[in-house]
Amino acid sequence: MINRIFLIFSRFFILNSFCIFTTPIHADQKSEEINQAAKKLESITVTAPFQVDNLFDLGTSKTILEGNNLHMKAADTIGETLKQELGVSNQSFGPGVGRVMIRGQTGPRVRELFDSIGSNDASSISPDHATTVEPLLAERIEVLRGPESLLYGSGAVGGVVNVISNLIPESQFEHIFSGGVEQRYNSVSNETASVMKLEGGRDSIAFHIDGFYTKRDNMSIGGQAIDEVAAHVSDPSLPKNLENPHGILPNTFGESISGSVGASWVGNIGFAGIGANHLENNYGIPLDGTGDETTRIALQQNRYDFKSKLNNPFEFAQSLRMRLGYTDYQHTEITNGEASDFFMNRSYEGRIELTHQPLRDWNRGMIGIHAIASDFTAFDKGDGDTLIPHSQINNFGVFAVENFETDLITYQLGMRVENDSIVPENLSGFNYTPISVSGSALWKINHQSSLNLSLARAERAPQVQELLMNGYHDATRSFELGNTHLKKETFYNLDLGYEFNSNWMHAELNLFHNWAENYIFQQRNGELATEEGKICPSNVSCAPVVVTSQAAATFKGFEGKLEFPLMENQYGLVNLTLLSDYTRGQFTTGGDVPRMPPLRYGFRVDYAKDNNLSAHLQVLRANRQKYAGQFEAPTAGYILLDLGAQYRIESWQVAEFMIFAKGTNLLNQNVRNATSYLRNFAPEPGRGAEIGIRANF
Numbered sequence: 001m002i003n004r005i006f007l008i009f010s011r012f013f014i015l016n017s018f019c020i021f022t023t024p025i026h027a028d029q030k031s032e033e034i035n036q037a038a039k040k041l042e043s044i045t046v047t048a049p050f051q052v053d054n055l056f057d058l059g060t061s062k063t064i065l066e067g068n069n070l071h072m073k074a075a076d077t078i079g080e081t082l083k084q085e086l087g088v089s090n091q092s093f094g095p096g097v098g099r100v101m102i103r104g105q106t107g108p109r110v111r112e113l114f115d116s117i118g119s120n121d122a123s124s125i126s127p128d129h130a131t132t133v134e135p136l137l138a139e140r141i142e143v144l145r146g147p148e149s150l151l152y153g154s155g156a157v158g159g160v161v162n163v164i165s166n167l168i169p170e171s172q173f174e175h176i177f178s179g180g181v182e183q184r185y186n187s188v189s190n191e192t193a194s195v196m197k198l199e200g201g202r203d204s205i206a207f208h209i210d211g212f213y214t215k216r217d218n219m220s221i222g223g224q225a226i227d228e229v230a231a232h233v234s235d236p237s238l239p240k241n242l243e244n245p246h247g248i249l250p251n252t253f254g255e256s257i258s259g260s261v262g263a264s265w266v267g268n269i270g271f272a273g274i275g276a277n278h279l280e281n282n283y284g285i286p287l288d289g290t291g292d293e294t295t296r297i298a299l300q301q302n303r304y305d306f307k308s309k310l311n312n313p314f315e316f317a318q319s320l321r322m323r324l325g326y327t328d329y330q331h332t333e334i335t336n337g338e339a340s341d342f343f344m345n346r347s348y349e350g351r352i353e354l355t356h357q358p359l360r361d362w363n364r365g366m367i368g369i370h371a372i373a374s375d376f377t378a379f380d381k382g383d384g385d386t387l388i389p390h391s392q393i394n395n396f397g398v399f400a401v402e403n404f405e406t407d408l409i410t411y412q413l414g415m416r417v418e419n420d421s422i423v424p425e426n427l428s429g430f431n432y433t434p435i436s437v438s439g440s441a442l443w444k445i446n447h448q449s450s451l452n453l454s455l456a457r458a459e460r461a462p463q464v465q466e467l468l469m470n471g472y473h474d475a476t477r478s479f480e481l482g483n484t485h486l487k488k489e490t491f492y493n494l495d496l497g498y499e500f501n502s503n504w505m506h507a508e509l510n511l512f513h514n515w516a517e518n519y520i521f522q523q524r525n526g527e528l529a530t531e532e533g534k535i536c537p538s539n540v541s542c543a544p545v546v547v548t549s550q551a552a553a554t555f556k557g558f559e560g561k562l563e564f565p566l567m568e569n570q571y572g573l574v575n576l577t578l579l580s581d582y583t584r585g586q587f588t589t590g591g592d593v594p595r596m597p598p599l600r601y602g603f604r605v606d607y608a609k610d611n612n613l614s615a616h617l618q619v620l621r622a623n624r625q626k627y628a629g630q631f632e633a634p635t636a637g638y639i640l641l642d643l644g645a646q647y648r649i650e651s652w653q654v655a656e657f658m659i660f661a662k663g664t665n666l667l668n669q670n671v672r673n674a675t676s677y678l679r680n681f682a683p684e685p686g687r688g689a690e691i692g693i694r695a696n697f
Helices: 002-021 031-042 067-073 078-082 147-152 228-234 464-468
Strands: 062-066 088-092 098-102 110-114 140-144 159-164 177-186 191-202 205-216 219-224 246-249 254-267 270-284 295-311 317-335 338-356 365-380 386-405 409-424 430-432 435-444 449-460 470-473 478-481 489-501 506-529 543-569 572-587 600-609 613-622 638-652 655-664 688-696
Touching (some): 062 078, 067 638, 067 655, 078 088, 078 140, 078 159, 098 110, 147 159, 147 386, 147 409, 386 464, 409 464
Parallel strands (some): 478 543
Antiparallel strands (some): 205 254, 219 246, 254 270, 270 295, 365 386, 386 409, 409 430, 409 435, 470 478, 489 506, 506 543, 543 572, 572 600, 600 613
């Protein structure tokens, strides 16, 4: 079936490209008209389909980072970049890994996208696997929560993170040649980061080139590396006297490099372009204090993309978009200098989205098809043992979204139907048909206030590691067991949002309550096993057994902020923001869902003057997480104090310069991240100062 799907995509690719590249351009078209068209196209925001075509004002909860705000928050990982956004946490595994958690959901329930198509790495397979989505090169980052996320897969019940670049240009650039360079230094790990971007074009051709290189030493922390009491709660087999360094986290040095190139043909009828990226990342897993194992991960990925759009291709169609991508991902876990666990994922992914013209009383809508085909395997290179059988994983989905408006209320309805299959080598296959529906209503109460209600029923099929994982995993230092009897997850999501805007205050409040049937989770069961999976004998170092189970669960919480302008005069503008978020996860039969973020609250003061100078101070308090889950210890509360400033230097010759600096965790708190699997062995970064300079020309 999947071969037929990609045959359809291939035929569409040929037809689409032929239509674009063979459209005649009359010689009498004036260059001024072309320039005006290019400028008009350039003003369109490159983002997810809803924002691209300006189809809907859904009113659903979303977070957008761009411009100077994004540059100030950009970090090595996408989780570290977004960790202080409302409703978002960083599920860290040392400084080399930072997966995004949204409202208590992460891994396979949060899709991380690059230009609206999946990263297709192995980050959703295990918490020690880094994502290949890189924030340092992003033009814009969007975090989508609620029903809107179902456009990208029924599995994205937690949300979607879309990192948007300009790798494949959608419009002509203003200059034949332009670009930028950036250099950063961070004291917390003596890290240096170099970023470069070049882009431009002429006539109908546009190009883009970018790259970065980062290198860091072992990370500084605010106290002891290992919380020995908490570590023994989770793993009683640990020896009593652990090697426990102070102020430094060993084996966390790392290095990464990436390069990309893309080009497009841009015309009045649309565009078509291709892009390629190569990424290498080498990072370490923090030590457990026993001195038995030192594990590092060597990751590399090659990615190739095609993107196109046709304007008004048919009588009833407003636009036709297409995305195709191929990802060749692999990483090797190197334990004590020898190759051990190896993960490989080769994936094809494609999307076709048709935005149709208004139909009677309906506003514009979208229909589309989405397909993913993956070749996945995981095994131990040392002894040849299989962790996850070599599997062919296919996903095919169709989706539709329609919205219509009345004088006061905008309604939106969406539906997605998928077929998911997993065919492991020499084993019986698995097949699921998730069906998801969503609806929302945005009520514009008056010119200052709006109220949004969203409802969704989303199904998620189990992933290959949840079904078939069976073996000792070096990086997590645990014996992990899948469950072939897993059923589809079913989420019922209720979101209520209120927004108020006036001259003296801006307010946002989002409440959510999610019910999950057959919620899939990994948790220690209190047993210990040898690396071969045998019962642990006495006086032998063993690993905790982690099992995959299902149970009914509920998730509820809120996100809220209040913004007040405190001053606006010739000396500048000062704003005060009060913010808070909370997520509570519980199993219906009793007990707590493990690794939930705690209650957070704080304030932020922002200052800006003449678009040249800006600064901020933020204080964020996280409460003690006492709902840690079975066989887990609570984490202590903490306070984070951060400062930052940036100053734009007026253009000098052909370049414009931006100098920026920030201080993080200035109180040097030894933070145990409640959402991290490795919190007992790896605190978050200690006190750090980062400085940098960016030049655009």
